[in-house]
Amino acid sequence: MIRDGARFMAMIDNNINHLRGAGMTYDATARLINKVASVAYATRFIMPGYLIRNLLQATVLHHQRREFLRLVLKDKAIPEETKDWFNTYCLQNTAIKIHLLMSQVPIVTDKGHMRFIKLPFRGIEKLRDWANGTALAALTDEVTRAQTFYTQWMTVHHAAKKFLPEDVSLATRRDLERFTETAGIYKLSSAQQKAAMFDLKTGGVEAVARHVAKEYTADENFLYDIAQRPFSHQTQLGRAIWNLSTYPRSYMQLLVRRVEMLGTHSGTSLKQKVKIASDIAGVLAVGWATNKVWQNATGSRGAAYDPLDTIAWQPGGLMLGVPSEIGQLSRSTILALQGDQQQLGKVLNQIASLTNLALPFYEPLIHAIETGTNTKNIDKLALRKIREALSKRYKVRGSDYDVDRDRVWMVRHFIMGTDPPTKKQGGSRRGTLGKLGKLGKLGK
Numbered sequence: 001m002i003r004d005g006a007r008f009m010a011m012i013d014n015n016i017n018h019l020r021g022a023g024m025t026y027d028a029t030a031r032l033i034n035k036v037a038s039v040a041y042a043t044r045f046i047m048p049g050y051l052i053r054n055l056l057q058a059t060v061l062h063h064q065r066r067e068f069l070r071l072v073l074k075d076k077a078i079p080e081e082t083k084d085w086f087n088t089y090c091l092q093n094t095a096i097k098i099h100l101l102m103s104q105v106p107i108v109t110d111k112g113h114m115r116f117i118k119l120p121f122r123g124i125e126k127l128r129d130w131a132n133g134t135a136l137a138a139l140t141d142e143v144t145r146a147q148t149f150y151t152q153w154m155t156v157h158h159a160a161k162k163f164l165p166e167d168v169s170l171a172t173r174r175d176l177e178r179f180t181e182t183a184g185i186y187k188l189s190s191a192q193q194k195a196a197m198f199d200l201k202t203g204g205v206e207a208v209a210r211h212v213a214k215e216y217t218a219d220e221n222f223l224y225d226i227a228q229r230p231f232s233h234q235t236q237l238g239r240a241i242w243n244l245s246t247y248p249r250s251y252m253q254l255l256v257r258r259v260e261m262l263g264t265h266s267g268t269s270l271k272q273k274v275k276i277a278s279d280i281a282g283v284l285a286v287g288w289a290t291n292k293v294w295q296n297a298t299g300s301r302g303a304a305y306d307p308l309d310t311i312a313w314q315p316g317g318l319m320l321g322v323p324s325e326i327g328q329l330s331r332s333t334i335l336a337l338q339g340d341q342q343q344l345g346k347v348l349n350q351i352a353s354l355t356n357l358a359l360p361f362y363e364p365l366i367h368a369i370e371t372g373t374n375t376k377n378i379d380k381l382a383l384r385k386i387r388e389a390l391s392k393r394y395k396v397r398g399s400d401y402d403v404d405r406d407r408v409w410m411v412r413h414f415i416m417g418t419d420p421p422t423k424k425q426g427g428s429r430r431g432t433l434g435k436l437g438k439l440g441k442l443g444k
Contacts, residue, residue: 042131058147095225131360156209159183222250299418
């Protein structure tokens with residue numbers, strides 16, 4: 001029996017309205033925000049550093065790391081039917097491209113029909129489309145989903161082979177208990193456990209293996225399809241504020257669900273609670289260790305899978321931060337045209353920052369040139385050279401833009417834009433994401 005019928009009906013109505021496109025008309029402000037977001041997301045989510053970091057998600061969050069190694073080293077034969085099932089029911093490639101990266105926006109036409117339209121800026125729409133066309137963000141997400149799915153799928157099969165008879169209907173209660181514990185089914189919600197056992201009875205081991213693997217994949221790699229997200233994400237304002245909250249929100253939900261299973265009324269045994277506590281500690285410890293390794297390997301001060309950093313998420317991010325930067329640039333430009341030399345310096349820095357944030361392929365190209373020439377901030381140098389030509393009092397010290405990098409730092413700079421520590425700064429890094437709020441993560 002449904003406990004909260006009104007809430008259940010509201011969920012059904014909301015999803016039906018979403019499929020119909022109701023409530024998805026976009027005013028001028030929403031269109032502007034979506035235009036800015038679509039370009040900014042396309043720019044940031046093709047950066048090599050973010051793509052490499054995203055590939056670590058399944059390793060950090062999934063508890064069956066030994067099973068993954070076994071899958072890689074021994075069990076490589078996966079049925080084609082299972083691969084097709086995974087591609088159909090578990091991938092989020094289209095959702096990442098359309099809903100997360102905002103490459104297309106659903107609107108309602110005058111006749112009441114919903115269609116998807118592109119909202120690019122003229123002049124750089126090709127760059128934006130090329131960036132999204134690479135599908136690199138979706139590819140890294142697909143890799144981590146495949147790692148989680150096939151690892152858990154294999155875990156269920158190994159548990160069935162060990163504890164269940166060939167005829168599942170002959171399994172005893174003790175057989176089923178040992179099977180569910182070894183297969184990790186007890187870590188799912190009560191409704192998911194019942195559905196899994198129903199699949200075992202009706203479809204056999206392969207059906208329950210797919211079902212359990214799918215649930216783990218959604219829990220640990222998260223859902224980006226807007227119809228599968230909370231109601232707050234599905235409005236115009238929600239898309240602007242909460243679009244990049246999927247990762248930290250889902251990360252916290254994953255930990256909270258595990259903690260709830262440690263309670264006295266969870267129905268889990270003491271042995272299972274010990275395993276769940278071990279999983280929680282593993283997620284936190286591996287996340288912290290991964291962050292330290294990431295920082296040491298890349299020379300970056302940015303966090304990757306650090307639990308505290310994930311919790312300290314800020315709403316908005318690029319979607320609201322970049323329009324704010326554009327507004328500040330317009331104000332600084334007006335003041336600079338009125339003769340304010342201090343504002344002129346801000347204009348040059350803001351132009352360089354905006355091109356890094358909202359011009360696809362720009363920053364990787366700059367990193368490549370700087371790596372090959374042992375320089376840094378060459379875009380700012382070019383702008384300051386222009387200012388030097390316009391002002392007799394302003395001089396550029398070209399030596400400040402020269403950097404002596406060894407081969408390790410050359411690789412780091414090419415991937416992340418980081419440079420060796422300096423005596424004055426204790427290190428340097430490109431980008432202005434800190435003051436824009438957190439970028440968010442794809443699995444990320």
